[in-house]
Amino acid sequence: xxxxxxxGYTGKETASxxxxxxxxxxxxxxxxxxxxxQGFGMFEVKKKLERVVVNxxxxxxxxxxxxxxxxxxxxxxxxxxxx
Amino acid sequence: xxxxxxxxxxxxxxxxxxxxxxxxxEQFVRTVFDxxxxxxxxxxxxxxxxLGTFKVIQVSSRESVNVNTGERIRIDxxxxxxxxxxxxxxxxVNKPFIHFETVVINDSTPLEDMERMDAVEVQExxxxxxxxxxxxxxxxxxxxxxxxLKEEQEHPEVVCENAPSEEILVDVDLEQPEPVVEENPVCxxxxxAPVSELLQEAEVSGVDTENSVEENSSEDVAPESPLQEAxxxxxxxxxxxxxxxxxxxxxLQTDYQRVEHQKVEDxxxxxQRVEHQxxxNQHIVxxxxxxxxxxxxxxxxxxxxxxxxxVLILMLGSYYAGYYGLLCPTCxxxxxxxxxxxxxxxxKAPSVQAVAPVVKRxxxxxxxxxxxxxxPADRVAxxxxxxxxxxxxxxxxxxxxxxxxxxxxxxxxxxxxxxxLSGYDQVPGAKYVITGTRRTTVIxxxxxxxxxxxxxxxxxxxxxxxxxxxxxxxxxxxxxxxxLKLPELEMRRR
Numbered sequence: 001x002x003x004x005x006x007x008g009y010t011g012k013e014t015a016s017x018x019x020x021x022x023x024x025x026x027x028x029x030x031x032x033x034x035x036x037x038q039g040f041g042m043f044e045v046k047k048k049l050e051r052v053v054v055n056x057x058x059x060x061x062x063x064x065x066x067x068x069x070x071x072x073x074x075x076x077x078x079x080x081x082x083x
Numbered sequence: 084x085x086x087x088x089x090x091x092x093x094x095x096x097x098x099x100x101x102x103x104x105x106x107x108x109e110q111f112v113r114t115v116f117d118x119x120x121x122x123x124x125x126x127x128x129x130x131x132x133x134l135g136t137f138k139v140i141q142v143s144s145r146e147s148v149n150v151n152t153g154e155r156i157r158i159d160x161x162x163x164x165x166x167x168x169x170x171x172x173x174x175x176v177n178k179p180f181i182h183f184e185t186v187v188i189n190d191s192t193p194l195e196d197m198e199r200m201d202a203v204e205v206q207e208x209x210x211x212x213x214x215x216x217x218x219x220x221x222x223x224x225x226x227x228x229x230x231x232l233k234e235e236q237e238h239p240e241v242v243c244e245n246a247p248s249e250e251i252l253v254d255v256d257l258e259q260p261e262p263v264v265e266e267n268p269v270c271x272x273x274x275x276a277p278v279s280e281l282l283q284e285a286e287v288s289g290v291d292t293e294n295s296v297e298e299n300s301s302e303d304v305a306p307e308s309p310l311q312e313a314x315x316x317x318x319x320x321x322x323x324x325x326x327x328x329x330x331x332x333x334x335l336q337t338d339y340q341r342v343e344h345q346k347v348e349d350x351x352x353x354x355q356r357v358e359h360q361x362x363x364n365q366h367i368v369x370x371x372x373x374x375x376x377x378x379x380x381x382x383x384x385x386x387x388x389x390x391x392x393x394v395l396i397l398m399l400g401s402y403y404a405g406y407y408g409l410l411c412p413t414c415x416x417x418x419x420x421x422x423x424x425x426x427x428x429x430x431k432a433p434s435v436q437a438v439a440p441v442v443k444r445x446x447x448x449x450x451x452x453x454x455x456x457x458x459p460a461d462r463v464a465x466x467x468x469x470x471x472x473x474x475x476x477x478x479x480x481x482x483x484x485x486x487x488x489x490x491x492x493x494x495x496x497x498x499x500x501x502x503x504l505s506g507y508d509q510v511p512g513a514k515y516v517i518t519g520t521r522r523t524t525v526i527x528x529x530x531x532x533x534x535x536x537x538x539x540x541x542x543x544x545x546x547x548x549x550x551x552x553x554x555x556x557x558x559x560x561x562x563x564x565x566x567l568k569l570p571e572l573e574m575r576r577r
Contacts, residue, residue: 065183072166
């Protein structure tokens with residue numbers, strides 16, 4: 001990723017700005033905002049409800065707690081590109 | 084919340100954080116994502132530290148069935164972009180639920196109840212994201228308790244009522260000195276005084292600690308307990324030897340319940356009666372749990388704290404169960420119908436008891452405790468339910484048309500013991516009780532049950548009462564010309 005310096009930044013600068021970007025994205029996601037990048041995809045936070053799972057070997061039933069999960073949806077453009 | 088953040092907004096964030104120019108920032112963000120997609124194409128895997136990993140996965144072609152037409156189709160293999168969030172991001176996003184852990188469920192725990200309970204739990208969680216201890220406790224408690232249905236009914240309430248944490252604090256203050264006072268004259272004082280106010284409780288607890296000092300002199304001093312009793316007052320720590328702690332906690336429980344008992348008596352006689360029952364139930368449960376938790380409690384002070392929470396939950400449970408029982412009388416009626424016909428031999432006992440509360444309020448409590456000694460537990464439950472029903476019935480009688488309901492009760496008691504309170508089928512969990520037939524009507528062509536309900540009661544929702552009252556099997560197929568009884572409804576009392 002450090003090749004982002006095709007922008008003309010030094011590697012150090014790039015790393016620092018990138019970490020700032022990641023921090024910003026994290027913050028937005030924590031606020032449960034949807035991050036939508038044109039031509040790339042969408043990051044969104046989804047709430048997973050708790051559920052009961054069964055361990056197939058021990059038949060033990062477990063209650064999995066609810067959680068918030070980051071979900072990424074690639075845009076059609078990106079999908080197209082990957083073909 | 085749920086705002087859509089675009090690339091520009093991210094760039095703005097960068098401007099704020101790093102002091103880049105807006106143009107540069109935007110350029111940077113755009114380039115980053117461009118790079119990601121570019122490298123994804125080549126390397127199939129791009130990792131950004133702190134954010135996560137993008138990966139291209141090749142999906143092989145597979146057969147599938149068109150859901151609508153049922154015809155077989157072939158889905159071609161394609162590349163799929165997946166994103167696995169970095170642990171940092173994952174934890175950050177999941178912060179509100181971070182203290183939840185996967186819990187093993189006992190086999191005996193019925194699922195549907197569990198789900199209801201969990202819903203409540205989630206609510207509580209959202210309301211205040213502390214107190215994970217309490218939540219976990221209630222979970223484990225739940226597992227232990229699952230065998231008695233009645234108990235389970237109460238528990239969702241318990242969790243609900245835990246929310247005001249002030250209350251918990253107050254209770255903790257109160258209960259810590261108490262175990263020492265067990266079977267003391269001070270206990271009597273406590274009972275007599277109106278204990279509902281915090282200040283007074285504080286006073287009482289002060290007295291208790293004095294008393295405990297007295298006891299100190301008479302009892303052996305056991306020095307080995309300080310670690311485990313760390314939470315309690317110092318003098319108590321020396322008084323109670325470690326093997327007694329479980330006992331003392333139990334006493335504390337009973338003591339507190341006695342106090343609570345008095346409290347409730349002032350408020351409401353009926354609810355007190357209900358509480359009686361729950362207290363006894365909880366005794367059983369408490370003992371079971373005591374057995375299972377003795378070890379854990381001895382090991383750490385945390386175990387001790389956990390147990391205190393547990394006890395608190397139980398206390399609150401017994402306290403609010405009174406309200407609950409009154410809130411939802413149909414629940415009890417429904418179950419009532421089952422045990423009663425069985426009790427042909429013991430049937431006399433309930434009927435005697437059923438009369439008792441009407442005659443004298445005070446005697447009922449005594450009778451209940453007596454019965455509980457004599458009869459097996461489930462029978463007792465049935466009997467208690469019976470008395471409770473009577474209590475509730477009496478209340479409604481006092482509140483509303485007294486003679487009518489009372490008379491109907493008499494009839495129900497004598498003729499058909501299995502019938503419900505008012506002699507009519509009730510809508511389970513509904514807001515209103517069907518107390519009679521208001522009038523009858525003939526269904527006109529074009530009318531529906533809902534439209535009739537709308538006309539008669541002002542809302543379509545009342546159709547369910549009509550359905551129940553007329554015993555309609557299939558509400559979607561009602562013939563015109565059928566004579567409908569429109570039920571008289573009465574607001575259910577708390």
